[in-house]
Amino acid sequence: MAPPGGQGGGAVSTRGAGARRMKWALELSLGNARGRGDRQSNQGDVMYPIGYSDKSVPDTSIQETDKNLVEKRCWDVALGPLKQIPMNLFIMYMSGNTISIFPIMMVCMMAWRPIQALMSMSATFKLLENSNQQWLQGLAYSVGNLLGSALAIYKCQSMGLLPTHSSDWLAFIEPPQRMEIMGGGMVL
Amino acid sequence: MSKPTSLFVIFFSLFVMSEAVFEDQVGKFDWRQQYVGKTLFAHFDSHSQSSKKLFLATDKNIFASFNSRTGELFWRHVDKAGPEGTIDILLLHGQDALMVVGGGRLLRSWDTNMGGLNWEAVLDTGSFQAACFVAMQDTVKHVAVLKKAGTVRHWFSYLVYSGGEEEVYVLGVVPNSHLTIIAYSLEDGEIIKQRSVEAPWLSSVESSCVVVGHGVLMCVDTATLALYALPIQAEEAPQFNQILLQSLDLEVSPGFQPVLVSSQPHPARSPISEFFLQLGPDHHVLLQLNADGYTIAPLRDFQPAFLVSFSTTGEKTVAAVMTPKNETSDVFPPQLYVHAFLKKDDSVGYRVLVQTQDHALTFIQQPGRVVWTREEALADVVTMEMVDLPLTGTQAELEGEFGKKADGLFPMVLKRLSSQVILLQAWLAHLWKLFYEARKPHGQVKNEVTIETLSRDEFNLQKMMVMVTASGKLFGIDSKSGSILWKHYLENVQPNAVFKLIVQRTTAHFPHPPQCTLLIKDKDTGLASLHVFNPIFGRKSHIAPPALPRPILQSLLLPVIDQDYAKVLLLVDDQYKVTAFPSTKNVLQQLQEMASSIFFYLIRSDQGNLSGFRLRKDLSTERIWEVVLPTEVQKIVAVNGKRPNEHVHSQGRVMGDRSVLYKYLNPNLLAVVTESTDAHPERAFVGVFLVDGVTGRIIHEAVQRKARGPVHFVHSENWVVYEYWNTKSRRNEFSVLELFEGTELYNSTVFSSLDRPHLPQVLQQTYIFPSPITTMEATLTEKGITSRHLLVGLPSGAILSLPKMFLDPRRPEVVTEHSREENLIPYAPEMPIRTEWFINYNQTVARVKGIYTAPSGLESTCLVVAYGLDIYQTRVYPSKQFDVLKDDYDYVLISSVLFALFFATMISKRLAQVKLLNRAWR
DSSP: OOOTTHHHHHHHHHSOSGGGTSSOOOOOOOSOOSOTTOOSSTTSSOOOOTTOOOSOOOOOSOOHHHHHHHHHHHHHHHHHHHHHHHHHHHHHHHHOSOOSHHHHHHHHHHHHHHHHHHHTHHHHHHHTTTOTTHHHHHHHHHHHHHHHHHHHHHHHHHHTOSOOSGGGGGGGOOOOEEOOEEEEEEOO | OHHHHHHHHHHHHHHHHOOOOOGGGTTTSOEEEOOOOSEEEEEEOOSSTTOOEEEEEETTSEEEEEETTTOOEEEEEEOOSSGGGOEEEEEEETTEEEEEETTTTEEEEEETTTOOEEEEEEOOSSEEEEEEEEEETTEEEEEEEEEEOTTSOOOOEEEEEOOSSSEEEEEEEETTTEEEEEEEETTTOOEEEEEEEEOTTOOOHHHHEEEETTTEEEEEETTTTEEEEEETTOSSOOOOEEEEGGGGTOOOOTTOOOEEEOOOSOTTSOOOSEEEEEEETTEEEEEEEOTTSSOEEEEEEESSOSEEEEEEETTEEEEEEEOOSSTTOOSOOOEEEEEEEEOTTSOEEEEEEEEOTTSEEEEEETTTEEEEEEEGGGGGEEEEEEEEOOOOHHHHHHHHHHHSOOOOHHHHHHHHHHHHHHHHHHHHHHHHHHHHHHHSOGGGOOOOOOTTTOOOOTTSOOEEEEEEETTSEEEEEETTTOOEEEEEEOTTOOTTOEEEEEEEEOTTSTTSOOEEEEEEEOTTTOOEEEEEEOTTTOOBOSSOOOOOOSOEEEEEEEEEEOTTSOEEEEEEETTSOEEEESOOHHHHHHHHHHGGGEEEEEEETTTTEEEEEEEOTTSOEEEEEEEEOOTTTEEEEEEEOOOTTOOOOOSEEEOTTSOEEEEOOOTTEEEEEEEESOOOTTTOEEEEEEEETTTOOEEEEEEEETEEEEEEEEEETTEEEEEEEETTTTEEEEEEEEEEEESSOSOSSEEOGGGOOSOOEEEEEEEEESSOOSEEEEOOOSSSOSOOEEEEEOTTSOEEEEEGGGSOTTOOSSOOHHHHHTTOOOOOSBOOOOGGGBTTTTOOOTTOOEEEEEEOSSTTOEEEEEESSSEEEEEEOTTOOTTSOOTTOOHHHHHHHHHHHHHHHHHHHHHHHHHHHHHHHO
């Protein structure tokens, strides 16, 4: 919102044709130099102080439409992660299931962003403070992020990066303890 | 589509595994020592005065030439092992070395200069008896070889003699009856004359007679204690002339068979008239035959004298007499070879080659200086172990600190500080030494390895090789340099004794010294004895081994330790009673507690019997199972359990679909190999039985029909690899058996043979191998993470490092996505031999008998010792050196780049600061 004083500045610069030629000018004469035809309201004989404008200043108080705007903005924030999902799906499809540097980077990005977002949840809530539907939006936001990370996990799974098979835990199996001691051989 | 991919897979796998030694790595961590064995015949090269050659023929069928100054081998000819290549006699004349080989089968002539074969002649059939050079008018042109063919003559003992005339005399004896002298003409081999002399007292002409002087046969008779002289060339009927020893004032030691020693310096001339008569084990007399040919004059009495020998140079003959200096000489020298030469001032000098009972060859120069010694006992290593070297004094100090009991805070702090000071001192001393050595010219710095300076290196790559040889001599060899650090000769070891070497305590238990025990069993009496020693210093331990009054059948090393950290050795005698060593109270108590879980098995090959026993609390045993393989069908050739120090890192194999096929890792599994008694190619077979040693359960049996031994096999992890001869296709084949438990483990925490209801799944595959093999062993690493290779000794002397990957029964015939995922090489029946897989490049190991593998401190590295006639030590890296920087790693470049970057960062940081400051002021 522009401050109301700015209006006066505007009045100064628009005064008189001669003002076009100069950078700025101030008319200090009290006489009514202007023609009658002037439709401005300063035709009266009242002296106005410099910078006075009788035009009303717009109302800057919060109105109902602004409230809607905030609401909309908050929903934008809340639904952001959900909107990214189709894009992510496309990237997933494009990057394929081979394990190489680019798919890995993409998967990392995909996994990391929702996690980061979930970790900075409090900051997002602060952003949504003004909304009445704060909780709903918060929920949508977290669901969207969770979906994003689920997608990343699914991608990891399809790439075979998740330790879901028994073979992934093979290295941790300790050799079994032997119960009997045995030895011997051919008769010497 | 599958073909190119399979090719790609093969190519890729080969690319990954191709490994070889670079040229600059030759001899860097490997060494070879060549041996020849026990000397049978030795000759000095007297062809030229400055010659330094020495020719030996040995019991290992080797003809070799040595440098007599250094004892190094010039060249060596290794003939066939066994009776086919036996060297019957070696005769040397000029540059010609004549050899009768294979029991009189071949006559060979070698060029002594280069060691090349001049010619070879196949002799008529018959067993070799004697041979000598025959000279005519001072030139040696012929060689006479006497052989016994069939039953033509009933002689039992022969002597061939030629005294420079145109006749060759053969003397044959009919024991206790008469002596026959036959003269052959040199021209056409016709018998010129034949005479017979009554000699009822003579039983063998070889052992009791020599030719002395101008063709006088001199014999000694134990019964009458008399010398008999007989002129061989006499025209009329000759008679033995008896000379009583009493008349010469000589007396024979009771129970001793007198021996005569004479010498014929040149084949064209008669033997010299002086000769030695041995009267007792350490008593010799030098006698001279007078010119009349009948009377004898004693020249000199030598007592004590163990060995005598003659040597001639020019016109002078030297008689060498070996006398013992001290009574307690433990190595009695059985053979003495003397080389005499004329010095510049015309006096006679001599060098002596002594072969001692422990098969050591010692070369001595005139003033009694030992020039070199060769330990030829190492040509016949029976068994060996590798023992970690002890820590250095400072390391041991630190270890000791933690080992001791805590005694208050303040003393502990003091102790810690003092040991740190010692460490600092040692470090400073090391730095000073480095600095000092760096100033010296390069060649003078030598890293002499002695027992005192021995210490474990950073990665435990240097170890002590304890080798047991068939002659009963023990050696401690440094694995890095191959130098012999200690040797110990065990007396009274029978030639056919059986040895078993056991490491009871390693070096890990400072301050207790490491302890090895050698079980020596006499084959004839069956009685065994224990030799307990320190493997690092070779000293006999003060620990008294138990008395073993009964024959010992087997031994068993338990993982149980006594309070001194020595593992307990159980010895099973022929009544199946068990003796424990060490047998302290503590040990006996532990044994009683564990008795029900201690089992052992015995295999009697002659009865085809496998039986298992369980230990009772009173150290007696009970038989719990028995398997009989009928000996009329097949006989048990070999049995092998798994190596106790083997670690298996991965408990299963990952399949293409990422499930797991668990390995059947039964620590009690035995692989028993049998061969059929029927050798007919159509009916012969080879059997492999996998038997659980605790329960006696036969887990699997594989019978290879139309196959013949010798079977070489390796049993490790969950697989058995064996090699045999396929009689039908006439080729060598490798077969691999792998055992899997399935996709689920029955019990993942404990393994008990008594609780395993399911039999494992067994997979088998067979491949053609293009060469016969002599021995086989698998690599072994610290944790078992590194992939395994098979080390195969080939008859050519090469040692092949064959990746186990090629011997995998899961190799698919049709390539699928899953098999590709698993990196399985598609099945191909032919097993390749790639020359870059030879770990010993051109350092062939003649007659490889065994390969020993030991883990090192590095997971990637396995130490390998191949022994046979030669000893070869090297390291192998089955999965390449993944835990070590390469030899040619550019430290300078990397560190300079690092430093440059570091300084660049510092400088740019400073510059950035200045710039920021300037900007702030503006």
